[in-house]
Amino acid sequence: MQMHGFLGRVADVLARHLLSWLHRRVEPGSREWLDALTAESECAEDGWQRLRWALGGVPLVWTINQRRQRNEPARGIMRARIVLGVANIVAIAGWYAVIIPATYGATHFLRCHLSFGNQPGGCQEHPFVFASIAIGGAVLGMIIALALRARFAAYWWAVFAAFTTVGSVWYLRSGIVDLPRYGATQSTMLMAATLGVVLAAIMRETPWTETYDSAGAPASFLSRHSITAHLIAGTISFALADALSRMRDRSLVADNVNHYAILGSAMFAAILAGLIRRLHRTPVERPL
Amino acid sequence: MPRPPNTSPQTLSVLALLLESPRSWHYGYALSQLTGLKSGTLYPILLRLADQGWLETRWAEPEQPGRPPRHTYRLTGAGARAARTTLAEAAPSRMTRRLAAVPGSR
Numbered sequence: 056m057q058m059h060g061f062l063g064r065v066a067d068v069l070a071r072h073l074l075s076w077l078h079r080r081v082e083p084g085s086r087e088w089l090d091a092l093t094a095e096s097e098c099a100e101d102g103w104q105r106l107r108w109a110l111g112g113v114p115l116v117w118t119i120n121q122r123r124q125r126n127e128p129a130r131g132i133m134r135a136r137i138v139l140g141v142a143n144i145v146a147i148a149g150w151y152a153v154i155i156p157a158t159y160g161a162t163h164f165l166r167c168h169l170s171f172g173n174q175p176g177g178c179q180e181h182p183f184v185f186a187s188i189a190i191g192g193a194v195l196g197m198i199i200a201l202a203l204r205a206r207f208a209a210y211w212w213a214v215f216a217a218f219t220t221v222g223s224v225w226y227l228r229s230g231i232v233d234l235p236r237y238g239a240t241q242s243t244m245l246m247a248a249t250l251g252v253v254l255a256a257i258m259r260e261t262p263w264t265e266t267y268d269s270a271g272a273p274a275s276f277l278s279r280h281s282i283t284a285h286l287i288a289g290t291i292s293f294a295l296a297d298a299l300s301r302m303r304d305r306s307l308v309a310d311n312v313n314h315y316a317i318l319g320s321a322m323f324a325a326i327l328a329g330l331i332r333r334l335h336r337t338p339v340e341r342p343l
Numbered sequence: 344m345p346r347p348p349n350t351s352p353q354t355l356s357v358l359a360l361l362l363e364s365p366r367s368w369h370y371g372y373a374l375s376q377l378t379g380l381k382s383g384t385l386y387p388i389l390l391r392l393a394d395q396g397w398l399e400t401r402w403a404e405p406e407q408p409g410r411p412p413r414h415t416y417r418l419t420g421a422g423a424r425a426a427r428t429t430l431a432e433a434a435p436s437r438m439t440r441r442l443a444a445v446p447g448s449r
Contacts, residue, residue, distance in 0.1 A: 091386070092382055094410075094411040095375075099372075108382045111381050111384070112383070193361070
């Protein structure tokens with residue numbers, strides 16, 4: 056009997072969480088019917104009944120979102136998508152056109168003006184100069200992409216910045232100048248950075264859930280603990296990239312420095328993705 | 344050939360129930376209990392009927408303090424006329440079968 060009561064309470068909690076999760080999947084202006092279903096869930100006699108009732112919210116939310124898409128003017132959506140696509144392409148391609156010549160130009164110009172301990176004569180290209188300009192350029196690209204509201208481009212530059220930062224630190228720490236020899240590690244770091252950004256982006260909440268929730272639904276665990284969310288994203292990215300690199304090149308396992316570099320890429324990328332999420336938050340007006 | 348709108352057995356059972364007392368306001372939970380439809384089937388039907396102008400909706404004050412306002416429904420004048428026509432046109436055997444399945448209709 057006690058077990059039955061406990062399970063009923065669990066079902067009740069699940070039902071409430073499901074309803075609050077469903078509320079976050081619907082725009083505030085379209086929540087009337089989901090609010091109606093939620094209000095009626097109070098009539099349920101026990102937790103199991105409430106859970107069964109709440110499960111009906113899933114097809115309802117699907118119907119609501121389908122209806123909203125149908126009612127939106129198609130031309131407006133198409134135009135918005137084209138503008139967004141162009142903004143993303145401009146932010147990526149345009150900035151590549153600036154960063155690459157700037158990086159090579161600056162390293163060429165500075166190679167005989169800066170001396171480094173591990174470079175005979177100090178007259179060679181050095182990862183420090185190369186990376187500083189590349190990182191600076193990528194971060195600037197990210198800021199410009201955010202200003203253009205081109206979120207995809209911002210994530211793109213976040214990956215680039217994370218990868219180059221960790222790669223440069225790793226190279227400088229190891230005193231490695233012969234970059235092509237470490238192509239496998241580079242690939243893994245890039246993979247970890249990409250996964251870190253992608254996972255952190257997936258973990259972000261839908262923009263309208265962060266500013267207003269008509270049902271007073273509690274924010275999800277991941278939105279309440281964003282640092283934890285990004286650490287999880289970074290760790291998963293690291294684990295995936297590391298596992299793939301182990302399959303590809305067994306000797307990579309022997310070098311702990313590689314692991315730190317990959318972990319660093321993943322974590323840094325996840326944090327950058329979190330910053331993008333925060334900067335890209337869309338305010339939503341509370342309906343009357 | 345696509346089915347005419349609002350002629351599914353589930354929609355017909357909702358319309359039949361609403362037509363029993365067309366001027367009264369109905370609660371979603373009670374409609375679900377009386378028709379035997381699950382919330383995931385009932386609410387999309389109600390939403391569609393409201394979009395088509397067959398159904399009037401209203402938020403009612405809660406009967407108990409601390410509870411949220413409840414959404415209530417009744418057929419509009421045009422909705423009641425259209426529902427009568429639809430029910431009359433529906434195959435009698437189908438309706439009979441469906442209504443037989445509705446708790447409290449026997």
